[in-house]
Amino acid sequence: MALLSLFLSAFTSATLLPGSSEALFLFMLSQDLWNSSLLILIAGTGNSLGGMTNWLLGLLIRKGIWGTDQPDSKSKQLKNKHHIRAEKWMKQYGSPVLLLSFLPIIGDPLCVVAGLIKIHWLNAIIFISIGKFMRYFALSIFI
Numbered sequence: 001m002a003l004l005s006l007f008l009s010a011f012t013s014a015t016l017l018p019g020s021s022e023a024l025f026l027f028m029l030s031q032d033l034w035n036s037s038l039l040i041l042i043a044g045t046g047n048s049l050g051g052m053t054n055w056l057l058g059l060l061i062r063k064g065i066w067g068t069d070q071p072d073s074k075s076k077q078l079k080n081k082h083h084i085r086a087e088k089w090m091k092q093y094g095s096p097v098l099l100l101s102f103l104p105i106i107g108d109p110l111c112v113v114a115g116l117i118k119i120h121w122l123n124a125i126i127f128i129s130i131g132k133f134m135r136y137f138a139l140s141i142f143i
Helices: 002-014 021-030 036-062 073-093 095-102 107-116 121-141
Strands: none
Touching: 002 021, 002 036, 002 107, 021 036, 021 121, 036 095, 036 107, 036 121, 073 095, 073 107, 095 107, 095 121, 107 121
């Protein structure tokens, strides 16, 4: 049950929902009841899947399946300016920017933008997973 809790905590922490899986991860690591590699695998997988959920959300928004409310023209212009800027930035640096998806505050939006601009799902999951797994690996080293 504890491992499922870690997975769910890591998953929700990587979505736009609030959460902090690091505290649970570090607590479980300090208990010496589980192998650190197993904890990294479970937390990294949950967090990576949460990041891909954000990518999918961005893709659904792009296709007009999610969030199809029509904003007024001023709001639409503002969103277009931000979308164009984010798209330009992501295209300039490419999918490796998703290595930063583990960062608080900017990590979740990066995954959404990747879906919005149609970063290929395989590139997205590779770079998101590397970033997410590296965070838990780093946490396990410093405890």
